[in-house]
Amino acid sequence: MRVVVGGDHAGFPLKQKVVARLKAWGHDVEDIGTFSEEPVDFPDVAEALCRRVTAGEAQRGILVCGTGVGAAIAANKYPGIRAAVCHDVFSAHQCVEHDDVNVMCIGAWIVGEMLAYELVAAYLVAVPDQAPEFRRRIAKLHEMESRLRPAPGS
Ligand SMILES: O=C[C@H](O)[C@H](O)[C@H](O)COP(=O)(O)O
Structure with missing residues (x-):
């Protein structure tokens, strides 16, 4: 899988x-940084990563x-992104499903x-459940995003 981290x-x-670890598992990984412990601001990294995911350059993103x-x-400010903190394996796959x-x-x-390796593994193998209730709720998220997005220039 193409993954951006x-x-x-x-x-x-x-x-x-x-x-x-992702590379060792055979994933196609893009590491967008940061590349040291020099302080950076997480919104900047999140925006760069979300841009890649929504552009289709990666199927999934992982932020740390x-x-x-x-x-x-x-990440949740970025249109088209659904982001979640996952610190348990159940959430890591069910958040996708x-x-x-x-x-x-x-x-x-x-x-x-x-x-962290178990979380990532569970997240990457999970696939969205196509049951109508889940599709309907995702559609409502898209609708909220469109309805609540600020008008250009406002
Ligand atoms: O939610 C924010 C993140 O946990 C940041 O990584 C954290 O706030 C960074 O803190 P500091 O700049 O003190 O290392």
Whole structure:
């Protein structure tokens, strides 16, 4: 799978490990940085990653910051992105199955590398459930996005 991975300085150490593991598993990985523990702002990384996902350059995105929370808040501002913090394996696959999540966010201060690998594995093998109730709810998210998007220039 084509996967884009990014993170801020707090996420950097875990992000490096996740990227290496994804490559070892045979995924086609784009690492968009950051590439050191020099402080950067998570909204900048999240926006760059979300742009790639919505442009179809990657099928799934993974963001790593300190808690995963800032990354998820930022990513959910991007039209077409459904982001979630996942620190348990059940959520990591069900967020795709029920909610068609396309950016999973992990907190490097919260989870260790072995759990992070399990989270990523569960997220990437999951496929959206096509049952009508799930499709209907995703359609409502799209409708909300269109309805609540600020008018150009406002
Ligand atoms: O939700 C925000 C993230 O956890 C950030 O990674 C965190 O706030 C960075 O904090 P600091 O700049 O103190 O390393």
